[in-house]
Amino acid sequence: MTLDIVVNHRVPTFGFDPETFIIMAAFVEFVVGYLLVVGILNRILGLVVTLIFISTSLLFGMTEIIGHAMIHIVLIIFIIEGVSFYHPPIRIHKTKMDQLVFVFLNFIFVLATFILIYYRFA
Template structure:
């Protein structure tokens, strides 16, 4: 399903194969989520998550804001 999203929205994969890029993105998302839950580097991780949300909002639009509204409120 993610491969379809990457190809349909022309997501830049920065020279990586789309399948490899998706695995790397999932790993980064897992690490960022883990650091948020554990409480390590709260300020830095908060900024990183906010930047990631801004980038995905530019790709997926208003639906992304609605889906992650509570996390946006907590981070702000």
């Protein structure tokens, strides 16, 4: 389905073939979502994702805006307030080294789980 959208709407793939571009875009989306959930760079990532949604709204129109309205609201709250009452999982660990190990190992575990589920059951 994504390949059809990329090809028919002539989405710029920056010199990559569409299949490779879609896989790279999915990985970037996964990393950004992971970092938002873990609690790293919430304001910056909120701004980046909002800008990405605005650019996709130019391609897909009002359907994109309505479909992602709740996400836009959460991202705007992240931009304005940071994490506010949400206690991110990274705050469990006190030292920077413990946080780094937590983020790295948890990322590998979550990514491996998603890849296993996708390639085993898709």
